[in-house]
Amino acid sequence: MNPEATIILIGILVSWTCGLLGVFLVVRRMSMLGDAISHAVLPGIVLSYLFMGERNSILLMAGAALSGVLVTVLIETLTRKARMQEQASVGISFTLFFAIGIILVSLYSGNVDIDADCVLYGEIAMTPFDKWSWMQRDMGSRHLAVLTGVLMVLGAAIFMGYKGLMVTSFNAEFALASGVAAAAWHYVLMSGVALVTVVSFEAVGAILVVGFLAIPPATAWIWTKRLPNMILLTLLFGALSAVSGFYVARLLDSSISASMTVVALLIFLFSLLLQKVKQKRVLDPGRQRSPHQVFYKR
Amino acid sequence: MSTFLEFFSLTDPNIRAVVLSCMLLGGTASVVGVFGFLRKKSLVGEAVAHSMLPGIGMAFLISGTREPAILVLGAVVSGWLSIVLMDWISRQKPMKPDLSMAITLTGFFGLGVMLLTHIQRGQYGDHSGLDHYIFGNAAAMTQTDAVTFGGLALFVLIVQLMALKEFTLVSFNRDFAVANGLPTRALDILLNSLNILAIAAGIKAVGLVLMASLLLIPAAASRFWSKRMKQMVVLSAFFGALSGVLGCFISFLSKGMPTGPVIVVVLVTTTAVGILFAPVRGMYARHRRSRSRANRMLAENLAKVLYQKGEKAGNFELYVELGALRQSLNISRKTLLRSVRLAMARGWLIPKMGEVRLTVNGAKVGHKVNRLHRLWEIYMARKAGTPLKYVHQTAEVIEHLLTPEIADEMRRELGLCESFDPKSEIHQRSA
Structure with missing residues (x-):
């Protein structure tokens, strides 16, 4: 496969894995928690690098998922036990984790081949050249393979757990009353976010992960309120921003992953404006005022 | 350096x-x-x-x-x-x-x-x-x-x-x-x-x-x-x-x-x-506060039960077996021993070979807690219209929290005289 197609495909896969989770984060009003977790996996990633000295092992993912879950536990503890405001405990917890991660990166920058900037915005342009082989045969880009695998696992998990996720997202009391383990779903979702961050951060960095977690689902939410439609639209918008982001980046000669985020934001703003125009037309057809309305206006 | x-x-x-x-x-x-x-x-x-x-x-x-x-x-x-x-x-x-x-x-x-x-x-x-x-x-x-x-x-x-x-x-x-x-x-x-x-x-x-x-x-x-x-x-x-x-x-x-x-x-x-x-x-300060509150409740509960037993027997300095106490309090052995220790530290109990009895101070505490408990039950039943079945549960908690001022206010509102000391009628009926 040629490098360009690989990059675009990786962009689409990242947008899909993030979007699938993002839909649930958005309807649960937990978008900033997604932001927090995708920052907080950093120390887990760096420590796993240091100890394993190898990329993308299962242990690396486990380490990152563990630090993602740890930060949610810390947030819960601060809110419940220390009675701190929720926003404040989110802010403190993830900046602490992120800061520790950055310190580790700069302490061991000799041993670890990630740097602080790469953590934030990745380098998707390098992904096609990072290949893997199986039985002496070239199998193409390693990221592509990993992302495909994760997308499939995630898709299957969401398909099977759809009911539980939906019930706990939209009607927490009902879920509690009918014995659905809401807390368990919460942690499933959070570890999912951590996992997605790990597999995508090398390619696209934490910021694009957060962007794809929030922006395409939010755009889909403007157009529909039904969850299945929302998921489909999220996938559509995600793919759209990945593809056009790539070409925008080439046009302007700048970071590909950042361009994808910006395009996603533009699509979002465009949708919002379009929706606003539509609403106005419904409320005020033709924008004609009857004579006495004009009279009262004066 | x-x-x-x-x-x-x-x-x-x-x-x-x-x-x-x-x-x-x-x-x-x-x-x-x-x-x-x-x-x-x-x-x-x-x-x-x-x-x-x-x-x-x-x-x-x-x-x-x-x-x-x-x-x-x-x-x-x-x-x-x-x-x-x-x-x-x-x-x-x-x-x-x-x-x-x-x-x-x-x-x-x-x-x-x-x-x-x-x-x-x-x-x-x-x-x-x-x-x-x-x-x-x-x-x-x-x-x-x-x-x-x-x-x-x-x-x-x-x-x-x-x-x-x-x-x-x-x-x-x-x-x-x-x-x-x-x-x-x-x-x-x-x-x-x-x-x-x-x-x-x-x-x-x-x-x-x-x-x-x-x-x-x-x-x-x-x-x-x-x-x-x-x-x-x-x-x-x-x-x-x-x-x-x-x-x-x-x-x-x-x-x-x-x-x-x-x-x-x-x-x-x-x-x-x-x-x-x-x-x-701080978490430590809050933990200590809630611990001391829980400790007081444990000791008070013990005094209350001993007082009730004394009331029945007509002798407040009655020796009661620990096993019987455990049964009426419905708590684990460990919690019971802790309660006994806490009550002894407050000078409310005197132990004797697997049995305990109240001191004068302990009887006073037991009397106070019981009175608040019953007063609350009467108040809930008469003023709040709570069914008799449920008055006991809330009283179990509130008896430790009511201040003398509130208790006095409740008594006055119920139209009872100052020396009024409710016996355990409601309690027994509802149990």
Whole structure:
């Protein structure tokens, strides 16, 4: 496969894995928690690098998922036990984790081949050249393979757990009353976010992960309120921003992953404006005022 | 040690300028942050700080210089734009504040990264040092930087402190502020501007990724020590300034270490001390309070049951077997032993070979608890119309909490005389 197609495909896969989770984060009003977790996996990633000295092992993912879950536990503890405001405990917890991660990166920058900037915005342009082989045969880009695998696992998990996720997202009391383990779903979702961050951060960095977690689902939410439609639209918008982001980046000669985020934001703003125009037309057809309305206006 | 002395003796004019500037901007950000924290908008600063990146890139592209004043101007402009956009998005139909925050943050930051990579790859002259604005590097600050950022911080601090009373009013009692003829809208805009300027002052030393934590963490920490606005402001300014200086120091010690993360770790450490050991709101203090309350309840329950048994037998100094006590209290063996220990420490019990009896003081406590329990039951049954079946459950808890004043009030409302001492009729009937 040629490098360009690989990059675009990786962009689409990242947008899909993030979007699938993002839909649930958005309807649960937990978008900033997604932001927090995708920052907080950093120390887990760096420590796993240091100890394993190898990329993308299962242990690396486990380490990152563990630090993602740890930060949610810390947030819960601060809110419940220390009675701190929720926003404040989110802010403190993830900046602490992120800061520790950055310190580790700069302490061991000799041993670890990630740097602080790469953590934030990745380098998707390098992904096609990072290949893997199986039985002496070239199998193409390693990221592509990993992302495909994760997308499939995630898709299957969401398909099977759809009911539980939906019930706990939209009607927490009902879920509690009918014995659905809401807390368990919460942690499933959070570890999912951590996992997605790990597999995508090398390619696209934490910021694009957060962007794809929030922006395409939010755009889909403007157009529909039904969850299945929302998921489909999220996938559509995600793919759209990945593809056009790539070409925008080439046009302007700048970071590909950042361009994808910006395009996603533009699509979002465009949708919002379009929706606003539509609403106005419904409320005020033709924008004609009857004579006495004009009279009262004066 | 020599580095320590070199740093803290402040003989090098460059170090002196940078340290002073870090101290100022740390303190200022923390003072401004108190408002955001108390209005429960702590994460807004996070979004605004990230959103300053495109402004920096744009300012560089337009002006072609790395003059800190110009870059800060760009940062402030794009910070303001992000606030306006965030506010607009969150007012649209299905959107929510946290979602609009996440969207604005990533969108603006993405734009900033686009601009920076574009600058790095194109022919735009000397652009080195622009990436210091992301994670911050106090050691790389020049004297001009220090003066610019420190001056900005000082300006913000002065304005903030001058209008502290007005800001407090607008933030926490808007109606009163309007009634007093304060220009609330103008004050809102001013407060937002100060927030943005305070963040902008720190982007070189702390970096925009972690600058927001300087607004949030000291404020959150000071909340554990005080609930008064003025004390919180002073405390959080102290925390912020301290962490600014320490972060600066560590950044000087090892050149590769970015300042922002170090400051965050220092801040969180000081906060953790407050969370754990602050006198009233700290976790340890709260734990001790709830433990002592639980202990008193255990001992009182024991005295109550012994008193009831004594009441039945007509002898309050009756020896009761521990097994029988356990049965009536319905608690585990361990809890029973603990209760006995606690009651003995209070001088309410006398033990004898697997049996216990009340002392005079213990009988008094048992009498008091029982009286409150029954009084509450009567009150609930007569005044609140609670079915007899349920009066006992609430009484089990309230008997430990009722003060003599409330009990007296209840008795008077029930029309009972002062010496009224309810026996266990209702209790027995409902059981």
